Each structure stands twice: as structure tokens, then as C-alpha cells.
Amino acid sequence: MSTLTEAPPPLAPAEPAKKPPRKRGRFTPYWLLLPGILWLIVFFALPMLYQASTSVQQGSLEEGYKVTWHFATYWDALSAYWPQFLRSVFYAAAATVLCLLLGYPLAYLIAFRAGRWRNLIMILVIAPFFTSFLIRTLAWKTILADNGVVVHTLNSLHVLDLTNWLGWTAGDRVLATPLAVVCGLTYNFLPFMILPLYTSLERIDGRLHEAAGDLYAKPWTTFRKVTFPLSMPGVVSGTLLTFIPAAGDYVNAELLGSTDTRMIGNVIQTQFLRILDYPTAAALSFILMAAILAMVTLYIRRSGTEDLV
Amino acid sequence: MPFVTWLKRHLVVIAGLLTLAYLLLPNVIVTVFSFNKPKGRFNYEWQRFSTDAWKDPCGVADMCGSLSLSLQIAVWATVGATILGTMISFALVRYRFRARGAVNSLIFLPMAMPEVVMAASLLTLFLNMGAQLGFWTILIAHIMFCLSFVVTAVKARVMSMDPRLEEAARDLYAGPVQTFLRVTLPIAAPGIAAGALLSFALSFDDFIITNFNAGSTVTFPMFVWGSAQRGTPVQINVIGTAMFLIAVLFVLTSMVVSNRRNKQKA
Amino acid sequence: MKTTSDNSGDVRLSGISKTYGSFTAVHPLELTVPEGSFFALLGASGCGKTTTLRMIAGLEEPTTGTVRLGDQDVTHLPPYKRPVNTVFQSYALFPHLDIFENVAFGLRRRGIKSVKKQVEDMLELVQLGEQARKKPHQLSGGQQQRVAVARALINHPKVLLLDEPLGALDLKLRRQMQLELKRIQTEVGITFIHVTHDQEEAMTMADTVAVMNGGRVEQLGSPADLYENPQSTFVANFLGTSNLIEAEVDTKNGDDIVLRAGGGKLVLPEARCSAPTTAGGKVLVGIRPEKISLTHADDAGEIPEGRNRLTGKIADASFIGVSTQYVVDSPVCDELAVYVQNVERDGRLVPGADVVLHWSPAHTFGLDAAQSLLAGTVGSAGTEEEVAA
Numbered sequence: 001m002s003t004l005t006e007a008p009p010p011l012a013p014a015e016p017a018k019k020p021p022r023k024r025g026r027f028t029p030y031w032l033l034l035p036g037i038l039w040l041i042v043f044f045a046l047p048m049l050y051q052a053s054t055s056v057q058q059g060s061l062e063e064g065y066k067v068t069w070h071f072a073t074y075w076d077a078l079s080a081y082w083p084q085f086l087r088s089v090f091y092a093a094a095a096t097v098l099c100l101l102l103g104y105p106l107a108y109l110i111a112f113r114a115g116r117w118r119n120l121i122m123i124l125v126i127a128p129f130f131t132s133f134l135i136r137t138l139a140w141k142t143i144l145a146d147n148g149v150v151v152h153t154l155n156s157l158h159v160l161d162l163t164n165w166l167g168w169t170a171g172d173r174v175l176a177t178p179l180a181v182v183c184g185l186t187y188n189f190l191p192f193m194i195l196p197l198y199t200s201l202e203r204i205d206g207r208l209h210e211a212a213g214d215l216y217a218k219p220w221t222t223f224r225k226v227t228f229p230l231s232m233p234g235v236v237s238g239t240l241l242t243f244i245p246a247a248g249d250y251v252n253a254e255l256l257g258s259t260d261t262r263m264i265g266n267v268i269q270t271q272f273l274r275i276l277d278y279p280t281a282a283a284l285s286f287i288l289m290a291a292i293l294a295m296v297t298l299y300i301r302r303s304g305t306e307d308l309v
Numbered sequence: 310m311p312f313v314t315w316l317k318r319h320l321v322v323i324a325g326l327l328t329l330a331y332l333l334l335p336n337v338i339v340t341v342f343s344f345n346k347p348k349g350r351f352n353y354e355w356q357r358f359s360t361d362a363w364k365d366p367c368g369v370a371d372m373c374g375s376l377s378l379s380l381q382i383a384v385w386a387t388v389g390a391t392i393l394g395t396m397i398s399f400a401l402v403r404y405r406f407r408a409r410g411a412v413n414s415l416i417f418l419p420m421a422m423p424e425v426v427m428a429a430s431l432l433t434l435f436l437n438m439g440a441q442l443g444f445w446t447i448l449i450a451h452i453m454f455c456l457s458f459v460v461t462a463v464k465a466r467v468m469s470m471d472p473r474l475e476e477a478a479r480d481l482y483a484g485p486v487q488t489f490l491r492v493t494l495p496i497a498a499p500g501i502a503a504g505a506l507l508s509f510a511l512s513f514d515d516f517i518i519t520n521f522n523a524g525s526t527v528t529f530p531m532f533v534w535g536s537a538q539r540g541t542p543v544q545i546n547v548i549g550t551a552m553f554l555i556a557v558l559f560v561l562t563s564m565v566v567s568n569r570r571n572k573q574k575a
Numbered sequence: 576m577k578t579t580s581d582n583s584g585d586v587r588l589s590g591i592s593k594t595y596g597s598f599t600a601v602h603p604l605e606l607t608v609p610e611g612s613f614f615a616l617l618g619a620s621g622c623g624k625t626t627t628l629r630m631i632a633g634l635e636e637p638t639t640g641t642v643r644l645g646d647q648d649v650t651h652l653p654p655y656k657r658p659v660n661t662v663f664q665s666y667a668l669f670p671h672l673d674i675f676e677n678v679a680f681g682l683r684r685r686g687i688k689s690v691k692k693q694v695e696d697m698l699e700l701v702q703l704g705e706q707a708r709k710k711p712h713q714l715s716g717g718q719q720q721r722v723a724v725a726r727a728l729i730n731h732p733k734v735l736l737l738d739e740p741l742g743a744l745d746l747k748l749r750r751q752m753q754l755e756l757k758r759i760q761t762e763v764g765i766t767f768i769h770v771t772h773d774q775e776e777a778m779t780m781a782d783t784v785a786v787m788n789g790g791r792v793e794q795l796g797s798p799a800d801l802y803e804n805p806q807s808t809f810v811a812n813f814l815g816t817s818n819l820i821e822a823e824v825d826t827k828n829g830d831d832i833v834l835r836a837g838g839g840k841l842v843l844p845e846a847r848c849s850a851p852t853t854a855g856g857k858v859l860v861g862i863r864p865e866k867i868s869l870t871h872a873d874d875a876g877e878i879p880e881g882r883n884r885l886t887g888k889i890a891d892a893s894f895i896g897v898s899t900q901y902v903v904d905s906p907v908c909d910e911l912a913v914y915v916q917n918v919e920r921d922g923r924l925v926p927g928a929d930v931v932l933h934w935s936p937a938h939t940f941g942l943d944a945a946q947s948l949l950a951g952t953v954g955s956a957g958t959e960e961e962v963a964a
Contacts, residue, residue, distance in 0.1 A: 029406040030406065033400045036456055041415070044431075047433055050433045050437055051430035103328065105327075106329055106332075109321055109325030113325075119564060128335070134516060134534055135533055138353075138537055139339050140335060142353045190331075190332060248423020250517070251516060251517070255537055265423070268426075269425065273520070281429060288425070289423070292426075
């Protein structure tokens, strides 16, 4: 995970030998940066500006679009699609929490308990990446099929009654319900939670556990007071890496959900690629971007770890 | 209550293994269903065992074409992103310059941006420029979002590298070019390789950004997406299973080889 | 290996200095290291010794002044064009190359094709013939250190620079490597410039030691000279331990100066005083702890005439085998250190006992009283910042 705010290498007067200031090639860094940064400016930053401008344009495909500073598009988009926005946030938040709950034990297992199986488990976590995620998502259609084992079991245990009552599922089905979408989101982004968690857990000195035990901490207390706080960097970057893509995802909602589970990604995709209402689509995507950046900034501030992700 | 004690002690392991099972279950299904002979157009229900699809993996129209296109794009995107990203990493770690904060943000933001936002805005740009959507627009987009990940991977490696190693090389009669080729590059290689591997995987599997910027060109993920609407051929599962097995075998062999090499030397 | 007589191995630094922004790491410095000598730059961390070394290596460009090797001005030559090689702190062995390739690195870069024989001979010299195909991380610290030396020496440099080469080793191994390095230097006969913060290491190995403090050379000389006749409180405290007593100049008596300290008188040979001595002026009187004899107050009459003496009370005594270290509180100075060899132990010398301290005036040295008494002691604030400011 790269560093968001990074101090320039300090020039410590006491140890000038460690970071020698480089005099030769004053322009070298700029040459090195130029192609890559130019690429990001032209194909990442500039498009954002284009999109901002598109969102305040009016017109039609046939007659072309003109900038009219029509901010009402934002208002219209929000009032028409606020349910999808809310749904995206809820689904992504639920998936993130589930990822954390499911991913933490596995990351802990790999870091501290796996012994010689560590590498193998690591491979098994990463390897599914190589099967296209669309194919794997389609497999959930089979797993959660209406007459499949999972649904039967849940039904006979009356779990579905409970989830129906909560509004997570409908009837005897799991597919095409919010539960299926959240399940798919959780599955898809779980590795993005596990890997940063593992990285920060692995850095923890095993002797700290012994020290905590030596100082009268029970295992659970050791976890709460020592392990978990030390793994915070992993928790923070893991939640960001899960929440951000999950909030913008439309694949799971499309493949595993129904029209009642459409997320904001689905709306943007439809507006852009099918309805071809570019201003609305641009406004929606701009709102999503702003909302996510605001949330991420707030979250990073709150968790007090600015050099993350 | 020995069982309860045992359970308490191994709770983490059990929970972890359950998560692992959750992660691997879809791959098991994909593999099993690659031997299915479905009745209709969709391969979601088990009918009967058959190896037809494995005997004729390219038997579906356009699928292997899209697969080869995806591989080509992934290779070129990896090459492009790795070169550009490595250059940026070196600049960031080794030099002090103005606008460092801006550069860092520019690299961080693509990773903190939902794909659909990047996809939509890039399409806006291409439409405005009147660009022909296809291979080149996909490649441009892939290099763009892989770049940040390469920088992250390479930067970590270069940062942990002792600057004295390069000084030692210069002290031992290696000029700037020699120092870079003989010392800096070999030591940074694992980070560069990690970045390249990540780029390849990200590019090969990307759907959202590609879907927006591909025009009528069809990559493998787009083919799968389309087939989810029209009917899923068993061959998709064959490809999925094969990729999984190749990846696992590749990693296992490289691990065994490096283990053996270490043992020989020790 | 290579002996030349044209002084081409002399290192001459003239007016060399280095500043980083407003911080001066090295003040303009004049220094000549004669060919074939084992020269040590000694000082605490941040005193400018490493910067000086790096300027000789070419890894740092001096702000002012010139670096000469023999008659050649190398000030502006990049490191890879200088006939100088460095043994780096923590060795900087290339982790991706095996030992053989590490040692061969310099030869290969200079385009020498057949390196096998040379590398093997060099590995023999440092007793690592067996390890040629191992990677650096598979070797112990001492072995890595020898590889670093071999990798530098194989290039027959005119000067070998050693930047705290033994800092990462444990005490026992460090002692062993000190002798080993000394042996190699005698064998190959090239100039060694050794940077260290360990005064014992510098004194054991070097012919000449330059003590650096705050970017300046405080004193330069042979180890014995520095120890017996320090010319600043920094050198007095940094090399071993010194007792420093404030005194006032009373009279001059031939080649000696008579000083008043408390009620008593102390004699100091004028030649051993680096401070101006006008009557009534202040001087710091220094005496090494092992030069002092300790006699119980009851036996004070037995002390021969002509020795400097002070009275005091033993505050603390620690037995450390070969000697006993006493801390004595005296009216003129608190906490005087006295080391007494355990030859015939006087059972009355226990904490609380009244004693007389006495020593030969010839062992006394005099320092300028305008300096910090604590300069060069462990944890003193007056070592670096004061002079740098």
C-alpha cells in the first residue's frame, strides 16, 4: 500500500552519510517521473475534469452537448437515484464488516498458527485470482441455486424465515436478494482484506504475545490490548480496499441480484452504456467519487493513520 | 471438558479454515462444472459427467479469440505499467523534488477510486477526443490503473534497499550505468516482478473499465459477461479451471526450485 | 603486494570542508596521511569523521578544499575513477551475488577478464576459500567483514578506507579482527584510513590517530602521545578517563609550574601544559586514574617528597579483578577516579576511609580552563553541539 503523505527523506545533520543529497542530475527525477505522471494526468486526472464538465452540460446525442452550468442535473440525479446510493453504501459496508470478520481469523491463522502450511494457505488465498472473477461469481449462482443444498439447509433450519423477516431474502430464494449480492461482494473482495491484515499481523513480534501473557493478560485480553491495536494499519487499509471497490461494483448486483438490488454502479453503467444520458451518468459518478473521497479522508483522519493505503 | 478446551484453543484455526473454504468453494464448483453436460444454454445445474468441453476448449465461437486478446492486452499493459511505474518509484525513493506530495496523491488516487468512476470518466475523455474504442483504448486504460500498483510494489522494495550498496558499486569502479544494471536493478527485481505479476492479473481479469472503453472489442471477461446473459458454455469453466491449476502449479514449482537451490547452497 | 616509493599513496587534504545547508559537518581541515601508515579518525558519532572519509572516497563532494592522492588532485573525480576503495559500515556486500562475484566485482568492472586466480588468492588471504559460492547472508558477521576487506583489497587501491568496519561485531570477534586487519595492513603495506568511535580500537590498530570533535581535528598523534599528553578536555575524557582539577597558577619554578588547588600545591611540568600560564590564571590539572597511588591517611608520612598530593575520603570501591577502582571525594574535586593494581591490597581502603592521593608530577598534564570539564565524557552535551554552534 503506498504512502499517502510521505515526508521527504530527512537530512539529519547527525548522520549525513545515510541520505546523501544528490547533486548530479538535478533533472533526473523529473525525467523519470515524466512519462508515468503524464500518463496519469492525461488518462486519470484529465478525464475527471472532462467528466465534471460533462455533468453540467445539456443537449442530446444528435445535437451535441454544451456546457450550460446546469447544476440541476446533480439534484435530479440524486433525487432519482438516492435509493441506489444508500443501497451501495449499505451493501458495501455490510460486505466490509463481513470481510473483516471472516478475513481476520484467516489472516491470523496464516500469520501465527499455520507453521509450515503458511505458504500453501497463502497460495490458496491468491490463486483464485487467476480464475476470472466473473466465472467465480457465476459459480455462486450454482451454490445459491433455488433447489441447491445451501438454500435447502437454510430453509430447514428456518434461517430463511429470519432473513425474510429482516428483508435480506425473499420467499424461498437466496438468489436475486440482497443477501446474495452482499455474499458475492464479500467473496470478491475478501482477499483484499486478508492480504493487508496478514501483512500487518506478520510484522508483530511473537514475543509481544508472550510478554502480554507474562504480564497477566488472558489470551482474549492479549488480542484486544496488543494484537488488534498493532494490526490497525492492516485493518484500515483492508477496509478501504474492500469498501471502495465494493461501493462502486455493479457485477455482483447484476449477476446475483435483481432489479431491487441495483447499486449505483449499475445505474452509472446503464446511463452511460445503454441510455446514453451522459450528463446524468457523469453527475452520478462525480457524486460517487466525492462521497467516497470524503468518507475515506474522514476515515483515515479518524483512525489516525495517515500514511496508509 | 476436554472438547471445549480443544475447541477454545483451536477456534481461530477453525474459523480461518472455514473462511478459506468459503474462498475456495466457487473454484471447486467451477472445476466440477467443467465436467458437466448441461441440458440448456446455462451451466448452473448438474446433469451428468462429460469431458466434452475439455476435449474441445475452443469449441465456442469467439471465446478463444477473446482469450488471446485478453492475454495480449495483459502482456502489453504489464510491460508498459512496469516500466513507467518502476521509473516513478525510483524517482520517489531516490530523489527529492518539488511537487512530491502532488505526485504521491496522483498515484494514490487511482487506487482509492471506484473502478466505475474511472471507467466512466475515461470514456468521457475518449468520446470527447473522438477516439476509436478498441484495443488501444483498453490498453491505455489498463496501463493507467496498473501503474499505481506497480509503483507501490517497487517502491517498497527500493525503499528497503541499502543505499550503501550502490555506493559500494561506485567505489568498486562501476559507473552510473553499470551500477544500475549490476546492482540496483537485480536487487529491485523481486519488487518489479511482484508489480508486473500484479499488473498482469489485474489487467487480465479487469471487466468494469474494459467494458466501458472497449467499444465492440470483446475481451475474455467481457465474453463471460455476455455469456451470463446469453448462455454459459462449459468451456468457460474449462478455461477458469486451467488458469487456476496453471497458477498453482507455477507457484509450487518455483517454490520447490528455490527451496532446493537454497538447500544445495547451504 | 605492491610497494611504491613515490609517495603516491599519501593522502593530502587541504582546506577541505563540508556543509549541509547551515550545518557544517566538517570545518576546513588540513591533514596529511603518509603512505603506508595505518591512520585512524576517532570521534563520537556526528563529529564529521565519516564525512571526511566519504570525501576521500569521492562519495561526498567537499564544499571547499582539495583531496590529493600523492600528486594527483582527485577532488572532482567520481568514486569509480579513484584508486581508493572502501570497506563500508555493515559491509554493503551485494546480496544477489555470491562471495566470489562480490570479490570479483571491482576487477570485472575494470574490464579484467581472467579474475579466477586473483579472486581465489584473495579469498585465501582472508581465509574464505571454502565459502566462494555462498551468498553473503549465509556467512557470519566476521566472515562478511573479511569478504568486504577482500572485495576492496583485490583492486590494489592506493588507499583503503574503513568506515567503522568492526562496529557490527561482538566484542571478542572485534578484538580478533583488529589484529587480523593489522596483519593484513602490514602484509600489503598500503595506506589504511580507519574511521571509528571506539578509542580502544583506534589505539590498538593505528600508528597515528586524529581525534575529531564537532567537525574539527582536536589533536593528532600517536596513541601513546594522545593518551599521555592530551591537549584538550575532549581528548582527555574521550580517550580513557581523566581526573580534571581546577587550579590557579602560583609561581614558576624552573621548568615546572606550581599551582594552588584548595589548600595544597600541585606541580606541573611546563612542557606538559597546553594552556597559557600567567600568574593567577586558571588551569585544569589532569591526571590519569592509574597514575595515582592511594595511601591511608595514617601512613601519610611514608609518602616520598616531591609528589603531588591531595587528601580525600573514599566514597566507593569496586573490585574488578586486575584492579580496584576507587571513587574518592576530595575538597578540591569530587569523584576522583583512582585505579589501583591488586598487588598488595590494603584492607583499610574501604569506603569512608580517609586517604591521601599522590602521583608523580611528570604524569600531570595541564589544560586550558576555559573548556567544558565534561567535553568528551559519555552523555555530555558539550561534545558536538557546542562546537558545531
